[in-house]
Each structure stands twice: as C-alpha cells, then as structure tokens.
Amino acid sequence: MAWLSIHSAALCLIINAAMLLVWMVYLNIFLVSYLRQRRQCILITQGAGAVSRRAASFRISGWSRSMSSTC
Known part of the structure; x- marks a missing residue:
C-alpha cells in the first residue's frame, strides 16, 4: 500500500x-x-438502353466492383 x-x-x-x-x-x-x-456510389442499372434485352448492372463503390448481366 x-x-x-x-x-x-x-x-x-x-x-x-x-x-x-x-x-x-x-x-x-x-x-x-x-x-x-x-462515400458516393455510382449505380448504373441499364447500360444498353430499353431496346436491348441485355441489361448490364454496374456498381462502383470504394473497393468493390461487381457486374451482372441478365438475358
């Protein structure tokens, strides 16, 4: 003590x-x-316009970039 x-x-x-x-x-x-x-995020939901059946979806954010397309 x-x-x-x-x-x-x-x-x-x-x-x-x-x-x-x-x-x-x-x-x-x-x-x-x-x-x-x-942090800002850019979201593009349709890349080729309404005529095309293919639509690409891009999400650009910091570290992750993902691309998905549907037919």
Whole structure:
C-alpha cells in the first residue's frame, strides 16, 4: 500500500495516457465508419438502353466492383 501512495502520480499519468489512447481509437473507428457511409456510389442499372434485352448492372463503390448481366 505504501508503494501505491509513493508512485500514485506516475500511475495516474500512465492510466490517463491509456484512457486517452482508448478514446483516440474509438474516435478513429467512428470517423472511418462515418466517412465510409458518406462515400458516393455510382449505380448504373441499364447500360444498353430499353431496346436491348441485355441489361448490364454496374456498381462502383470504394473497393468493390461487381457486374451482372441478365438475358
């Protein structure tokens, strides 16, 4: 118990630094998810016009690009 009272200032500093690190990680996770939600997405549902029976669907978003066509 005496060791704790002697080193209380250093322990308080270490604990506060650890809490600051945890809050910074939480802030980073929040900002990344918020910016990911606000990212624009281009959606093209019909590429060849209404005359063609084939319609291509493209979705361009960040990391994923998918193409599907139906006959």
